[in-house]
Amino acid sequence: MSSSDAQSKHVYSRAYALALDSQDPLHGIRKDFLIPSKAQLRARSLSEAETHDSSSPDDTAIYLCGNSLGVQPAITSVRMQQYFTTWATQGVFGHFKPLAESPLPTWLDADARASDCIAPIVGALPAEVAVMETLTANLHLLLSAFYKPDINGRHKIIIENQAFPSDHFAAESQILHHNLSPSSSLITIELPGLPQAPLSTSYILSVIEKHASTTAVLLLPGIQFYTGQYFDIPTITKAAQKAGIFVIWDLAHAVGNVLLDLHGWGVDAAVWCSYKYLNAGPGAVGGLFVHEKNSQVSSEAGQLTFANRLSGWWGSSKASRFAMDNKFVPIPGASGFQLSNPSILDITSLNASLEIFAKAGGMVPLREKSVKLTAHLEVLIRNMEAYTAKRFEIITPSDKDQRGAQLSLKLQPGLLDAVMKYLEEKSVVVDERRPDVIRVAPAPLYNSFEDCWLFVEAFGEALHAAEKL
Numbered sequence: 377m378s379s380s381d382a383q384s385k386h387v388y389s390r391a392y393a394l395a396l397d398s399q400d401p402l403h404g405i406r407k408d409f410l411i412p413s414k415a416q417l418r419a420r421s422l423s424e425a426e427t428h429d430s431s432s433p434d435d436t437a438i439y440l441c442g443n444s445l446g447v448q449p450a451i452t453s454v455r456m457q458q459y460f461t462t463w464a465t466q467g468v469f470g471h472f473k474p475l476a477e478s479p480l481p482t483w484l485d486a487d488a489r490a491s492d493c494i495a496p497i498v499g500a501l502p503a504e505v506a507v508m509e510t511l512t513a514n515l516h517l518l519l520s521a522f523y524k525p526d527i528n529g530r531h532k533i534i535i536e537n538q539a540f541p542s543d544h545f546a547a548e549s550q551i552l553h554h555n556l557s558p559s560s561s562l563i564t565i566e567l568p569g570l571p572q573a574p575l576s577t578s579y580i581l582s583v584i585e586k587h588a589s590t591t592a593v594l595l596l597p598g599i600q601f602y603t604g605q606y607f608d609i610p611t612i613t614k615a616a617q618k619a620g621i622f623v624i625w626d627l628a629h630a631v632g633n634v635l636l637d638l639h640g641w642g643v644d645a646a647v648w649c650s651y652k653y654l655n656a657g658p659g660a661v662g663g664l665f666v667h668e669k670n671s672q673v674s675s676e677a678g679q680l681t682f683a684n685r686l687s688g689w690w691g692s693s694k695a696s697r698f699a700m701d702n703k704f705v706p707i708p709g710a711s712g713f714q715l716s717n718p719s720i721l722d723i724t725s726l727n728a729s730l731e732i733f734a735k736a737g738g739m740v741p742l743r744e745k746s747v748k749l750t751a752h753l754e755v756l757i758r759n760m761e762a763y764t765a766k767r768f769e770i771i772t773p774s775d776k777d778q779r780g781a782q783l784s785l786k787l788q789p790g791l792l793d794a795v796m797k798y799l800e801e802k803s804v805v806v807d808e809r810r811p812d813v814i815r816v817a818p819a820p821l822y823n824s825f826e827d828c829w830l831f832v833e834a835f836g837e838a839l840h841a842a843e844k845l
Contacts, residue, residue, distance in 0.1 A: 388759050389829075396752065396825040402745050408732050409655075409822040410448045412437045414803035437803040438830050442819030443601075443629055443782050444807045446655030446729075455480065455728040459720060484694070486723045487711065493730040496738055497654075498627070498646070499637035500665050503709035507650075507663045507726065508690075508718055511628055512542045514647040514664040515595075517713055519550045521685035522622045522645065522670070523593050530592040530620070531556055534583065536575060537566035540601050543626055547595055563587055574605040574773050581615050588619035598630030598646075602809055604772035604782035606634055610641040617642065628652065631663075632733070633780040635743050638665050645670065653781070653819060655729040661722035666710040673708040682706045688715030732821060745820040747776045753783060753818055753828040760832060762839045767791070771813070782817040784809075787839075794842035795835075804834045 386392050397403050413435045419425035429435075439447055458480055462470045471483045481489040490507035498505060508514065525531035531554075533547045551561045565583045567573050584594065594616045599606050609625060616623045625646040630636060632653030638646055646665040650656035673682040689697060691714045693705035706712045736742055757763055757770065768787045772779050787795060792812050799806060807815040818828055 388756060390826065393752070393825040393829040396748075400745060400825070402736055402741060402820065403824065405732060405736055406822045406824060408450055408735070410450055411439050411822060412447070412803075412805075417803045417805070437805055438827050438834065439805045440816050440818055440823060440827060440831055441805045441807050442653055442655075442823070443604075443633075443815055443817035445651055445658055446653060446819065447822060448657070449655055449729050449732055451731060452657070452725055452728040455724050456721070459724045480724065483717075483720050486720050486727075487690075487714070487718050490718075490723045490727055490730075491711065493727055493734070494663055497632055497636070497730070497733060498648070498663075498665060499635070499641075500639045501668060501709075503711070504639060504668055504671070505663060505665050506710040506714055507661055507723060508714050509662050509664075510659070511626070511647050511649040511662040512546055514662050514713075515543065515546045515624070515626070516550070517686055517715075518624055518645045518647065518664060518666070519546065519593065521683050521713070522624070523550055523554075525551075525554050525556060525561065525592050527556065530590055531561050532563050532587055532591040533561065533593045533595060534563045534565065534587060534591055534621075535595050536580075536597070536600070537564040538600065538602050539564075539595075540597065540626065540628070543595060543597070547593075563591070574600075574603055574771075574778070575607075577608045577611055580607070580612055584612075584616050584619055584621065588621070591619070591621050593622050593624060595624045595626065598625050598627040598636070599633065599780050599782070601629050602784065602813065602815075604629075604779050604784045604815065606630070606773075606777070606779050608778075609636075609643065613641055613643050617644070629782070630780065632739075633746070635739050639667065643667060650726050650729075653821075654726065655732075655821070656722065656726035660725055661719060664710055664713060666713060668709065671709050671712060673706050673712070680706060682708075682712070685713055686715070690714035690717050736821065742820045746781050746818075749818045749820055749823065749825060749828065750779065750781055750783060751776065752825055753816065753832070756828060756832040757783070757785070757835075760836055762836060767839055767843075781819055782815055785814045785816065785835075787812045787814065791839065791842045794845050795838040798838035798841050799834060802834045802837075804831055806831070 413428055414437050415428040416425050417437050474482055487507055491502045491505045495502045495505050535547050548558045548562055551558050565580055596607055613623045623644045625643060627646050627648040631648040644667055649662050651658055651660045673680055687704055691707055691712045693707055696705050768785050770783055771786045772784045796808050
């Protein structure tokens with residue numbers, strides 16, 4: 377065996393993955409998360425799940441599903457209990473009364489604390505972000521403020537043909553809300569004859585140019601949920617804005633995953649959820665970004681002027697919020713888009729996770745690890761016999777700048793159900809998207825290079841077992 381052959385086999389080995397983990401400066405943060413054990417995943421009752429210990433490394437499940445739901449940070453239950461204690465012992469005073477030795481903000485200031493914590497994650501000024509509502513609710517709030525169609529001028533919304541259903545529903549319903557027809561006012565970007573293929577930046581720009589004079593809003597995902605493609609946000613934003621189009625980005629799969637610079641890129645607005653890479657829990661609170669240029673409040677002749685957004689009392693000035701005089705005093709910035717007082721339960725959970733992001737040093741080191749982790753996963757996958765035999769293909773771009781943590785594997789027809797069943801039996805947690813795609817997402821906060829190796833081993837076995845059926 378030549379030295380190059382020996383090195384090649386070494387790269388594909390478990391020992392090599394373990395060596396990479398030993399050199400990873402972020403590897404220790406894995407212990408800050410509660411990754412389910414294999415026994416816990418097999419449990420059929422809550423009491424049974426609670427009796428199993430998840431601390432044994434040998435019994436830890438292979439959890440590569442952070443693009444769907446992140447695992448729970450260990451500190452979350454601690455912060456939640458502190459919240460429950462505050463509520464139990466202080467009642468309504470928890471809104472205003474800070475407690476010594478408590479790391480939690482008063483409830484009145486909880487949304488501001490969350491904005492301060494999330495702003496570096498998305499590359500924004502704290503005043504440009506608000507932690508509130510849920511992703512689709514926030515999208516509707518933005519569209520209600522910035523989609524002002526003119527049937528004889530700009531009335532179209534451009535989305536991509538594989539947009540996540542909720543984005544498609546939101547865009548379509550906003551068009552109908554204005555008594556327009558989706559058949560003429562909803563433009564979907566689709567490569568002719570190539571379904572499920574990544575969309576090149578040049579093709580997206582060509583669609584923008586074609587509909588430039590009649591388009592009001594461009595709505596695209598930062599990372600496409602199905603293929604895992606990371607769009608060129610700054611280039612696309614600049615081109616659309618040059619054409620007079622308002623640009624909104626859905627960052628559900630991008631926030632906490634890739635480096636974002638929403639303020640620096642001049643993005644008009646964006647929305648996201650916090651239960652994927654942000655690990656805030658299922659259905660947790662969402663967030664929105666509104667560039668400072670789009671959320672100013674000015675006064676002319678004693679009259680306040682601001683973006684005609686839907687308003688609620690939490691978007692009114694704190695100084696007069698409890699005056700109950702029915703005089704709306706809009707807050708400049710994204711927090712002015714808030715409606716009701718936020719869920720402190722949700723914000724406490726999100727802030728707990730964001731503590732770990734800060735501990736890790738922010739998004740730069742996390743992205744550096746993620747690039748290496750996903751690249752190693754791809755190397756292992758491409759070395760599989762099933763890959764060379766074309767039993768599946770990787771539909772996520774290979775260019776690290778065009779993807780985040782996710783690789784989407786498109787199986788040959790008829791394999792998905794059997795493969796997913798086998799992986800579940802082996803406590804390997806990944807995500808399926810019918811009819812034939814498996815999405816694998818190694819999250820850099822808690823996943824390891826060994827996780828990638830173990831997945832590829834199990835995936836090969838699953839394919840072999842599926843072909844025997």
